[in-house]
Amino acid sequence: MKKFIKLSLLIAIIGFTTNISAQTTFGQVQNSIPRDKDGINVFDVKKDSAKFKGVSVYLGAAFALQFQALNSFNDHENLPAPIANYRLNNLANNLNLPIANMTFGAQLADGVRVNLDLYLSARHHNETWVKGGYLQIDKLDFIKKDFLADFMKYATIKVGQMENNYGDAHFRRSDNGSALVNPFIENNIMDAFITEPGVEVYYNRSGFVSMLGVTNSKLNQSVAEFIPSNSTVTAPVPNTTVSPTILAKLGYDKQIDKDLRVRVTGSFYHVSNMSSALYSSDRAGSHYYAVMSHQAYTGFGNAAVASNFDVTANKDTGRFNPNFGNWATSIMVNPFVKFKGLEVFGTIEFASGGNLKGSDETRTVNQYAGDVVYRFGKSENLYLGAKYNTVSGKLTNTDADAVSINRVELGGGWFMTKNILAKLAYVSQSYKDYSQFTAGNPNDLYGGKFNGFMFESVITF
Numbered sequence: 001m002k003k004f005i006k007l008s009l010l011i012a013i014i015g016f017t018t019n020i021s022a023q024t025t026f027g028q029v030q031n032s033i034p035r036d037k038d039g040i041n042v043f044d045v046k047k048d049s050a051k052f053k054g055v056s057v058y059l060g061a062a063f064a065l066q067f068q069a070l071n072s073f074n075d076h077e078n079l080p081a082p083i084a085n086y087r088l089n090n091l092a093n094n095l096n097l098p099i100a101n102m103t104f105g106a107q108l109a110d111g112v113r114v115n116l117d118l119y120l121s122a123r124h125h126n127e128t129w130v131k132g133g134y135l136q137i138d139k140l141d142f143i144k145k146d147f148l149a150d151f152m153k154y155a156t157i158k159v160g161q162m163e164n165n166y167g168d169a170h171f172r173r174s175d176n177g178s179a180l181v182n183p184f185i186e187n188n189i190m191d192a193f194i195t196e197p198g199v200e201v202y203y204n205r206s207g208f209v210s211m212l213g214v215t216n217s218k219l220n221q222s223v224a225e226f227i228p229s230n231s232t233v234t235a236p237v238p239n240t241t242v243s244p245t246i247l248a249k250l251g252y253d254k255q256i257d258k259d260l261r262v263r264v265t266g267s268f269y270h271v272s273n274m275s276s277a278l279y280s281s282d283r284a285g286s287h288y289y290a291v292m293s294h295q296a297y298t299g300f301g302n303a304a305v306a307s308n309f310d311v312t313a314n315k316d317t318g319r320f321n322p323n324f325g326n327w328a329t330s331i332m333v334n335p336f337v338k339f340k341g342l343e344v345f346g347t348i349e350f351a352s353g354g355n356l357k358g359s360d361e362t363r364t365v366n367q368y369a370g371d372v373v374y375r376f377g378k379s380e381n382l383y384l385g386a387k388y389n390t391v392s393g394k395l396t397n398t399d400a401d402a403v404s405i406n407r408v409e410l411g412g413g414w415f416m417t418k419n420i421l422a423k424l425a426y427v428s429q430s431y432k433d434y435s436q437f438t439a440g441n442p443n444d445l446y447g448g449k450f451n452g453f454m455f456e457s458v459i460t461f
Contacts (some may be wrong), residue, residue: 185425245271431449
């Protein structure tokens with residue numbers, strides 16, 4: 001059976017590649033963001049002057065591997081009986097799971113292409129699975145030659161279940177194995193990333209940047225009717241529908257002269273009745289594996305508490321999720337300045353929502369992040385960088401005080417080629433004002449801190 005499957009697969013590959021060589025070209029793609037070093041600091045969509053040369057397919061991939069040398073600490077000591085054997089897991093200095101992405105698609109017509117992204121291996125799923133895909137339309141000539149040509153000269157339409165365009169920070173984040181555009185090892189502490197089916201319309205002209213989008217607010221799709229249960233303490237008057245998510249972006253991006261570029265954008269995200277969440281939908285997971293996780297121990301009431309070391313189930317270690325219940329509104333402002341080899345990028349974010357599945361008071365969590373990167377050497381193939389990131393807010397409306405998380409990351413990188421990057425970074429992250437106990441058991445984040453070094457190698461093409 002295995003030999004038959006392998007033979008069938010070989011025949012299919014030969015037939016597919018033969019069909020490509022007979023009917024299409026390879027790699028002639030319009031209006032795409034480069035996947036190598038040239039894609040750094042390319043935001044939103046990209047218009048170029050590439051000519052349509054018939055149907056063409058393209059293929060790309062990205063691979064990343066980290067060596068992690070991090071240690072976790074907290075302030076728990078002399079815990080009361082019957083709590084016994086509680087401690088954070090010791091972390092060895094070793095390699096993390098190698099992770100990989102694949103991208104492929106086709107130029108279908110002049111100004112029309114389709115793209116599909118896959119995770120070949122990820123922290124959350126070791127097997128191959130689909131991230132998302134979209135159809136990008138830069139011309140409407142398939143309707144009629146030069147149809148709305150004056151408008152489409154500056155406009156782009158994207159349709160699909162894709163990485164939704166909220167903020168600019170997601171253009172500088174690591175997306176599983178695709179980590180070339182991120183000068184650091186990890187993303188923001190409160191990591192805004194989501195893939196929902198919808199439509200985004202862009203209009204970029206004379207430096208002004210704009211986008212308006214809508215999704216169905218669902219990460220996993222289903223046509224099943226939603227029937228709410230009776231009201232409870234955690235679900236007062238549950239909603240009976242899932243409402244659309246509204247996305248918008250407005251900004252200015254200008255190359256002032258050959259040395260100076262200035263960009264600033266403001267982005268908006270709002271959902272009234274959500275089924276997924278902006279800050280927990282990254283199915284790949286954090287690049288800080290198993291930090292602030294505990295070993296198995298005897299907990300409150302002599303109950304056995306299992307270890308939460310599992311790097312798959314506990315995939316977001318080192319990140320923060322505000323855990324809004326049913327509705328959420330987020331606003332992000334991103335300034336960016338590049339002068340010669342010096343880059344400054346910032347994130348100012350205000351996220352608000354309700355605790356519960358239903359109507360309740362508003363709770364707000366704020367995030368501020370800023371990084372400075374200096375690129376130098378031949379074609380800026382070397383860089384040094386520093387980043388500071390802080391998040392603060394209440395975990396629930398009933399809490400008396402807000403908690404906060406602060407991170408400092410220092411590092412640098414070497415582009416061995418435009419497609420190969422080696423990074424080295426030191427990180428220190430601390431947790432402030434977390435309660436000592438949660439439901440009677442020790443809170444892992446009480447007086448928490450992790451720090452250490454990480455090395456990451458990235459290959460992207």
